[in-house]
Amino acid sequence: MPGIRGPSEYSQEPPRHPCLKINSKEPFNAEPPRAALVSSYVTPVDLFYKRNHGPIPVVDDLERYCVSITGLQGAEKTLSMKDIWNLPKYTIAATLQCAGNRRTAMSSTKQVRGVGWDIAALGNAVWGGAKLADVLQLVGIPYNSRVTPSGGKHVEFVSIDKCKEENGGPYKASITLSQATNPEADVLLAYEMNGETLNRDHGYPLRGIVPGVIGARSVKWLDSINIIAEECQGFFMQKDYKTFPPSVNWDNIDWSTRRPQMDFPVQCAICSLEDENIVPTSKITVQGYAASGGGRGIERVDVSIDGGKTWVEASRYQKPGVPYTADDESNSDKWAWVLFEAEVNIPKNAVIVAKAVDTAANVQPENVETIWNLRGILNTSWHRVNVKVSHSNL
Numbered sequence: 001m002p003g004i005r006g007p008s009e010y011s012q013e014p015p016r017h018p019c020l021k022i023n024s025k026e027p028f029n030a031e032p033p034r035a036a037l038v039s040s041y042v043t044p045v046d047l048f049y050k051r052n053h054g055p056i057p058v059v060d061d062l063e064r065y066c067v068s069i070t071g072l073q074g075a076e077k078t079l080s081m082k083d084i085w086n087l088p089k090y091t092i093a094a095t096l097q098c099a100g101n102r103r104t105a106m107s108s109t110k111q112v113r114g115v116g117w118d119i120a121a122l123g124n125a126v127w128g129g130a131k132l133a134d135v136l137q138l139v140g141i142p143y144n145s146r147v148t149p150s151g152g153k154h155v156e157f158v159s160i161d162k163c164k165e166e167n168g169g170p171y172k173a174s175i176t177l178s179q180a181t182n183p184e185a186d187v188l189l190a191y192e193m194n195g196e197t198l199n200r201d202h203g204y205p206l207r208g209i210v211p212g213v214i215g216a217r218s219v220k221w222l223d224s225i226n227i228i229a230e231e232c233q234g235f236f237m238q239k240d241y242k243t244f245p246p247s248v249n250w251d252n253i254d255w256s257t258r259r260p261q262m263d264f265p266v267q268c269a270i271c272s273l274e275d276e277n278i279v280p281t282s283k284i285t286v287q288g289y290a291a292s293g294g295g296r297g298i299e300r301v302d303v304s305i306d307g308g309k310t311w312v313e314a315s316r317y318q319k320p321g322v323p324y325t326a327d328d329e330s331n332s333d334k335w336a337w338v339l340f341e342a343e344v345n346i347p348k349n350a351v352i353v354a355k356a357v358d359t360a361a362n363v364q365p366e367n368v369e370t371i372w373n374l375r376g377i378l379n380t381s382w383h384r385v386n387v388k389v390s391h392s393n394l
């Protein structure tokens with residue numbers, strides 16, 4: 001496509017915030033310090049985690065940039081940025097979470113393969129853009145379609161970037177046509193993040209945002225959108241981002257036995273403390289995030305100071321000072337995380353634990369061993385940190 005380059009090496013990477021913890025330099029994968037996540041409900045763009053599989057594409061001629069839509073009844077359609085800007089604009093707060101969030105801790109049971117991540121491979125942003133349902137309606141596919149007259153049941157997003165897993169081809173993923181054409185699912189073609197033009201790291205000029213679903217399906221730097229009969233056959237749908245039972249290893253794995261992971265399960269983590277802490281007083285405030293997939297809200301966050309024997313309920317909020325309620329009538333952000341806070345009085349040595357319960361009463365598993373999988377995805381086990389009080393003012 002004119003005006004676009006997908007560099008095959010890393011000479012044109014954008015500048016990045018020096019506070020980011022780099023988990024892999026090329027491709028660039030980095031997360032902010034834990035504490036940054038709870039200092040604001042909306043994560044600043046420069047502190048938002050970056051998850052890439054290849055070099056960041058260069059789009060230097062927006063006038064000539066366009067997205068092609070194929071698999072339609074008639075001829076392929078091409079949409080320019082102007083066509084997308086002309087559609088109604090929506091701003092949606094949504095948490096994006098990498099399925100590999102907390103992967104490093106999964107390796108403590110048994111080594112897993114993949115980029116290591118602490119607990120900050122997620123962030124909450126306000127995405128601005130057109131609804132995919134409106135874009136598809138514009139090209140002739142009505143709202144809430146399950147199948148097109150020519151048998152299309154899935155919507156595939158294909159990027160401009162180049163990654164080695166696709167043998168130098170582009171990153172791609174798909175969602176179902178029913179999700180894509182459901183205006184209530186809030187799937188966006190986003191061109192803004194937190195009120196600013198999307199930056200290069202996060203998908204400039206246009207990316208998909210699929211709320212409530214693992215980050216891998218929110219394809220950046222869109223090149224084409226294809227209406228297809230079967231789900232996308234790309235590497236990241238078929239040979240990655242699937243969960244397997246703990247008994248499956250690299251010798252007996254059969255990727256075709258599992259479906260691509262879509263919704264994110266319930267998750268929470270403590271961000272105001274590191275894994276090991278020495279604190280001056282026994283009165284401390286425990287803060288963190290909680291989020292679930294599929295638009296399910298957070299019903300409760302429990303915090304323990306004795307390794308999980310007894311629990312107190314944390315307070316939850318999205319807007320500071322406004323208690324959070326997960327019901328549809330409230331003005332809570334359905335697709336966004338909930339921050340939590342609990343004041344606790346700890347003994348000299350404490351194991352502080354947090355676990356969240358979502359509105360479907362799904363709860364995080366106690367131990368990582370039971371959900372161990374060879375690719376190290378979806379570590380949603382109880383989050384634990386160790387705290388010692390340095391003064392004997394107990």
Ligand code: MTE
Pocket residue numbers: 048049050051052053054096097098099159160161171201202203214215216217218219220221
């Ligand atoms: N889109 C493209 N084109 N290339 C990628 O490498 N990574 C995916 C997704 N979309 C990726 C992509 C993954 S695994 C995640 S978790 C999110 O983008 C990360 O988005 P972010 O870097 O904006 O945080």
